[in-house]
Amino acid sequence: MKIIKSMLVGASLALVASVSHAASSGNTLATVDPEADRLALQSYFQKRFPKVAVSDYVNGIYALDAPSREQWQEIEEFPPYEFDIEEGEELFNTAFANGKSYADCFANGGEGIRQNFPRWDEAQGQVVTLELAINQCRESNGEKALGWKKGKIAKISAYMASTSRDNVFDVQIPNDAAKAAYLDGKQSFYARRGQLNMSCASCHVAGANILIRADLPGPTLGHVTHFPVFRSKWGELGTLQRRYGGCQKNVRGTPQKTQGEKFRNLEFFQTYMSNGLVVNGPGARK
Amino acid sequence: MNKTISLVAALMMVSSSVAAQSFDDAFNAQRAMYGKGHSFTFEGQTYTTDHPEEVAAAVEANAENAAKLLAAAKDQHAQVVALDFDWTLTKKLLKASAKALAGGDFRKSMDISAQAQYHARMGMAQYHQSQKEWVMAVPE
Helix, strand or coil: CHHHHHHHHHHHHHHHHHHHHHHHCCCCCCCCCHHHHHHHHHHHHHHHCCCCCHHHHHHHHHHCCHHHHHHHHHHHHCCCCHHHHHHHHHHHHCCCCCCCCHHHCCHHHHCCCHHHCCEEECCCCEEECHHHHHHHHHHHCCCCCCCCCECHHHHHHHHHHHCCCCCECCCCCCCHHHHHHHHHHHHHHHCCECCCCECHHHHHHHCCCCCECCECCCCCCCCCCCCCEEECCCCEEECHHHHHHHHHHHCCECCCCCCCHHHHHHHHHHHHHCCCCECCCCEEEC | CHHHHHHHHHHHHHHHHHHCCCHHHHHHHHHHHHCCCCEEEECCEEEECCCHHHHHHCCCCCHHHHHHHHHHHHHHHHHHHHCCCCEHHHHHHHHHHHHHHHCCCHHHHHHHHHHHHHHHHHHHHHHHHHHHHHHHHCCC
């Protein structure tokens, strides 16, 4: 009888453990808690890398791997994105055909505002990334939209990021519709896809600082702070969503649409995870 | 002491029942070891390591059957595209199958269609599985 009782207790404990995991995991609109998610993610990385200050995660893998950091610091002595910032500034200040400019579309004339993107736009009922806002600005002033992944849009975004350096990310989730977008982004981040059956988290949470062939994936904490980035592999500047598409291709999945709802929600979730960290874009990466 | 031992035993029973090999696990292990066309026994029954798509393709190689298989593969691919979970190789396989069909190489076309349809089916299964399981990867 005693044995049966103990077996029942054991089985109950196992059941309770699995249920409490599900209940606290925030996979529904009713249970999702962005701030708890952010703190849990920070805590996860602090436990794995106790010697690394949270503020250093803005440097990505270079916060975790000393030899890579050394190489990166040498690259940063003559930053490869320097000319892109200058070109971005010129593009930003060039007036549209109607005489207006980007400065007319953004708060504070577009200076020092990177940390507020992506943001939930109540009127549009969607997440608006900085690149989307740049193209919306163009179109509302009668200009053609720019390509999303590189070139002019990345340069303008890089210039805007450079004017925001050291400002603290402060993405807001003001209502349930925004929370639903956040939850969708969270699900995208953790859901496995592609023939290799991997999620963003496979490499950038569990796999952070663990070799994949010759590369060390960076931690997701602080991932977004240094975008757009000049990647040595690209030999040019690119946006965060260009990288998303590349990651999905790497796991042999067909990339989702750049600046489509899925990627914007993913960026919303990922940036919220880096709330409290500073803008340090544009950056240089391998 | 007895209580502790039986508690541990109970927990082990729970975990071992969860870890018991499913048919899918057995199939995948046999397929990985022996490839297609191999027979194996699971819970007293005999099965082969062929995917359903390969079974469907194991018919006479002719234009009609090849066209039918390609259409089925395209249909399954359209379903996984609608879920936004398609794999990169599938489109190329469909293209290669259509080329083989047009060139009169029906066997090749049918084999490639079977592969493409399998990819699409796996993409759909992955979608449904990831909808349920993504949350298990979230740090608590």
